[in-house]
Amino acid sequence: MERGSLILLRTHKTQTVAHSFLAASLKGISQVILIENSISGLIILAAITIGNLSLGIITLLSAMIGTWIGIAGGKDRTAAYRGLFGYNSVLTGLALSLFLSGNFRWVIALAGAAITALVTAAAMHMMRNIDLPVLTLPYILFTWFLLLSTFFLERVVLSPELVPQDLTHWRFISGGAVDWFGGMVNGIGQVYFQHRLPVSILILIAVFWAGWKLGLCAILGTITALITAYGLGAEEEMLNPGLYGFNAVLTNMAVAVVFRTAKGIAWFMAIIAAMVTVPITAGLGVWLAPYGMPILTMPFVLVTWMFIAARKTLSKI
Amino acid sequence: MERGSLILLRTHKTQTVAHSFLAASLKGISQVILIENSISGLIILAAITIGNLSLGIITLLSAMIGTWIGIAGGKDRTAAYRGLFGYNSVLTGLALSLFLSGNFRWVIALAGAAITALVTAAAMHMMRNIDLPVLTLPYILFTWFLLLSTFFLERVVLSPELVPQDLTHWRFISGGAVDWFGGMVNGIGQVYFQHRLPVSILILIAVFWAGWKLGLCAILGTITALITAYGLGAEEEMLNPGLYGFNAVLTNMAVAVVFRTAKGIAWFMAIIAAMVTVPITAGLGVWLAPYGMPILTMPFVLVTWMFIAARKTLSKI
C-alpha cells in the first residue's frame, strides 16, 4: 500500500515522521478513512468544504484541536504527528455539527472535539493490553452520550432528523428503486457524512491518491455491502444514501491490510468482513432506534476488532 | 469429576486429546453444558434429533463448522479438539434455527455458526489478559445482533414468539400452577432450548454419563433456581418451561468446579451463585424486553465470571 498506510492499525512500529502541525492535522482528516497522507487529507477537506463551507472549517479546526492536544500532552508525539489524535476529533466535530441544531452547536462541536482527544488518549491506555487499535470508538461513545443528552438539556438541540422509534409498532418500509451507482459511491462519501455524488467522488479520489489498492478496497467494500444488504432485504432508503456502505468500506480496508500477509485469503477475509458489517449495522440500528441515535462507525469497530483479534488466536488465517 | 471435565474453565492446562474430528465435534455439543465427553455429546445430539430432526442436523453441522475453523485456523489445535470452538457455534445454530422463521433461516444458522467461531477466537484473545474463560459470550453477542437485525432486513424473519414489550405499560401476569417436576427437568433441557420431558431427561442422562457429581450439580442448580424464583415471585409461565433454570444449572456446575479446592464451601458458593442468577435473569429480561430479545445464557456468563474473578481477589473463599 504505497504512499499511504493504515498506520492506525499498527500498534508497535515507529517511524520518523515530518514534524509539521498542519501536515499532522491534515493526516488527522485522512485517518478517518484509515489513511496517513496529508495530501489525501487536503483533498478530503476540499471536498467537505465544497459541500458546506462551515462544515469544512469545523473539520479543519477539529483536526487541529485534537492534534494539538496530542502534541502538547504527549511525551511520545509520534502518534499525534501521524494524525492519530485528530481523526476522532474530526468525526465528533462533523457529527455534532450535523446532528445538532442551532448556532450554539458550533461551540459544542469544537468543545466536543477537544474532549474527544482526551477520550482517545484514555481509550489508547485501556486497550493497550489487549493489543487492539482504538479505531473510532472514542468518537462514537462521546457522540452518543452528547446526542442523548439533548433530551434533558434545553440548549443542546437535536436535529429533527433523529427521531426515537417505537419498536412495538415497527413496520418495515419497502419499495422504491435502488440507485446502484449512487448507493455505491455514497457508501464512500458517508465515511465523512457526505451523500452527494461530486463530494463522494472527490473523497474516493483522495483514497486512490494514497494508493490504488486502498481505492480498490474502498470500492470493493461499498459494492459488497450494497449487494449483501440488497440480498438480505434492506430498506431502499438506507441503501441509496450509502448507509450500509461506509462501515463496510472501512472494515474492508482495515481487514485487507491486517490480513495482507495471508496471501490468497486476504481479499476473501476482507469481503467476509464487509458482509458481516451488514447484519451488524442493521442490528445496531434496531438497538439504537428507540433513542433515535445514529449507528455511526460502530459496526466497523466491532467487526474489525473481531477479525484482528480472531487472527491473533487463529494464526493460520 | 471423572470421565468428563469442565475443561472450558481451565485456561492453562494442556493434555493430550484424541485427534478425531468427529469426536471433537461431539465434544463441541457436550461443551455447551460444560462437559468434554464425546459420548455425552452423542446422547445429547440424539435427544435433540428425537425432538426435531432438522434441529439435530443443524446441531451436528454447526459443531462441525466451528470445530473445523478451530482446527484449520489454529496453530495450537488442542482447544479445537476439546470442543472449545464448537459449543458457541452449536448454540448459534440452535438459536437462529429456533428464533428465526422461514426456510432461509437454515442458511443463516449455518453461516452464523461459522462467524461465531471467529467471534470465539476473537473473544479468546481479548480475554486472555484477565484470565477468564469466554464461556458463551461469543454466541450471545452474535445472536443478539442477528436477531435484532431482523427489524431492518426483510429476508431475515424473526419468529413471531419474540415480541418487543412496552415497559411503560408493563403489567405483571400471575396465576397458574407451578409444575415442580417439569420445571425442574426443563431447566436442564433449556440449556439446549429443549422443554419437553423425554428430551430433557435424555440430556440429564448425558450429564450423568460424564460424571455423577456433574449430574447432581445440574439437578441442584435447577432446583435452587426454581425455589428462588418462586420465592421472589416469578411468573409461572417462566417457571414451568425452565426459563429460570438453565442459567442456574450452568452456573452451579461451573462454580462448583472452580471452587472444588475450597473444601466445605464449594457447594455453598455454587448454590449462592445459582440463586444470584435468578434476579440477574429477571433484570436482563427486563433490559431486553423492549426489543423482544431472549436472555440466552448471559446470566450464566456474568455470574460465573463474577465468582471466578472474585476468587482471584479473595483467595480464601
Next chain:
Amino acid sequence: MERGSLILLRTHKTQTVAHSFLAASLKGISQVILIENSISGLIILAAITIGNLSLGIITLLSAMIGTWIGIAGGKDRTAAYRGLFGYNSVLTGLALSLFLSGNFRWVIALAGAAITALVTAAAMHMMRNIDLPVLTLPYILFTWFLLLSTFFLERVVLSPELVPQDLTHWRFISGGAVDWFGGMVNGIGQVYFQHRLPVSILILIAVFWAGWKLGLCAILGTITALITAYGLGAEEEMLNPGLYGFNAVLTNMAVAVVFRTAKGIAWFMAIIAAMVTVPITAGLGVWLAPYGMPILTMPFVLVTWMFIAARKTLSKI
C-alpha cells in the same frame, strides 16, 4: 490532602493501617465520598441516621458486611481495612432501601450488600491489568440489575418514584425557580442519596474534617455542575435536589487528587472534568429513561476513568 486521602485511587501503594473492624467499616462509609477516615465516616453515619433511623442502620450493617467479606476472604487484608470493600456495599444497601418498596426490601438490601462485596472483588481482578480503580462500578451494575428485576419478580417491589419514560413522546419540562444554595449543598448530600439541607451540611462537614482541600473540591464540583447544567438548560427539578451535582463532586475530588502533581493545571482539569459530567449525566439519564432506572454514580465512574487513563497516555497533562 492531610488526614484523609483518596486511597481509592491509589492502586499500588500499601501502608500500615489500624486493624480495627469497626474503623474499617466506618472508613467504608467515608470511602463513598473518596475519603479514608473513620471519624468522617462516623459523622456521615450520624447525618444519615438523623435523616432516617432505618437507613442509618442499613448503612452501618452494609459497611460491616462488605468489610467482613473483604477481611475474611482476602489474603491481603489491607484493602479491606481501608474501607475499599465497604463503600460499594454501603451504596447498594442505601440504593436498594430507597428504590425498593415493602418491608422485604431491608432483607434484599443486606443480601445485596453481601453480593456487591463479591462483585467488587471480581471487578478488582478484572481491572487490575488496565490499572484503573473500580470506583463505584460494582454497586452500579448490581443495583441496576436488581432494580430492573422488579418488573419480573412480584416480591421485589420497585418504588413508585421510578417510572419508565417513553422517549417517543418526550416533552421537556421547564419552569420553576433555581434554588442556588439548596442545589449546591444537596449536590454534596446526594452522594449519599440525601437532599435535605441539615443532612447535606453535616456530610460536607465530614468532608472538611478529612481535609479542607477535599472540602473545597467538593464545593467546587457542585458549583461547577450547577452552573454548567443551568447554562446548558437543564430542568429545574433536576437542579434543585442536586441531581447534577453529586457526580461532579466525586469527579472533581478524584481528578484533583490524580492530577495533584500537575501544578497549575490540577484545578483546571478538575473543573473541566466536573463540567463533562453534566452532559454525560444527561445522556445516561436519557439512555436509562425507558427503564425508569436512576443514573447513580455512573457519570463519575466514566469521566474519572477517562481523565485517569488519558493522563497515562498524555503524561504531560
